[in-house]
Amino acid sequence: xxxxxxxxxxxxxxxxxxxxxxxxxxxxxxxxxxxxxxxxxxxxxxxxxxxxxxxxxxxxxxxxxxxxxxxxxxxxxxxxxxxxxxxxxxxxxxxxxxxxxxxxxxx
Amino acid sequence: xxxxxxxxxxxxxxxxxxxxxxxxxxxxxxxxxxxxxxxxxxxxxxxxxxxxxxxxxxxxxxxxxxxxxxxxxxxxxxxxxxxxxxxxxxxxxxxxxxxxxxxxxxxxxxxxxxxxxxxx
Numbered sequence: 001x002x003x004x005x006x007x008x009x010x011x012x013x014x015x016x017x018x019x020x021x022x023x024x025x026x027x028x029x030x031x032x033x034x035x036x037x038x039x040x041x042x043x044x045x046x047x048x049x050x051x052x053x054x055x056x057x058x059x060x061x062x063x064x065x066x067x068x069x070x071x072x073x074x075x076x077x078x079x080x081x082x083x084x085x086x087x088x089x090x091x092x093x094x095x096x097x098x099x100x101x102x103x104x105x106x107x
Numbered sequence: 108x109x110x111x112x113x114x115x116x117x118x119x120x121x122x123x124x125x126x127x128x129x130x131x132x133x134x135x136x137x138x139x140x141x142x143x144x145x146x147x148x149x150x151x152x153x154x155x156x157x158x159x160x161x162x163x164x165x166x167x168x169x170x171x172x173x174x175x176x177x178x179x180x181x182x183x184x185x186x187x188x189x190x191x192x193x194x195x196x197x198x199x200x201x202x203x204x205x206x207x208x209x210x211x212x213x214x215x216x217x218x219x220x221x222x223x224x225x226x227x
Contacts, residue, residue, distance in 0.1 A: 101154075
């Protein structure tokens with residue numbers, strides 16, 4: 001299985017901050033990577049696919065970059081609605097695997 | 108607007124079989140453009156893909172669960188189902204059904220999830 005490792009596990013930030021979350025894959029996954037946002041008691045929601053493509057309706061303050069084994073999710077100016085847990089996921093090969101999550105909390 | 112909804116018992120006894128159904132409304136599960144799958148999330152933990160099926164009849168399972176899982180489909184009812192056999196407390200989780208694109212197989216549409224607790 002391809003292991004996905006996110007850092008940090010928790011990130012404390014204030015509204016307006018620029019935040020970056022890193023995801024590393026144990027093998028190259030090319031650009032087969034998605035990012036999800038999950039709020040308490042809710043299903044995950046895809047934000048970005050194919051490393052940097054924004055899902056329809058996702059604000060442009062979200063962006064993704066990277067290739068191969070290292071990827072980042074950036075929120076350019078954190079909004080109150082963005083406090084949530086974020087997961088990366090590789091879909092290059094079976095089984096699809098997720099990172100352990102990064103909780104973005106209010107500082 | 109396509110929607111997915113999980114249903115099934117919220118409590119299952121250890122060693123028994125967990126059975127869930129996902130009903131798809133507003134669209135067809137026979138579409139060649141999508142896979143349909145199950146993901147679970149233990150309380151306070153991360154996400155684990157369980158398995159998916161494609162309209163051709165092919166099914167794909169997580170090797171860690173493959174010996175205990177069956178995914179089946181009833182296209183006439185626009186439903187697909189999950190059976191997980193010989194459950195233990197470690198199978199307690201929120202179970203989600205979700206859609207994956209065929210060419211970009213990330214999970215683009217999710218059900219709301221249903222909590223299944225394994226306890227005697």
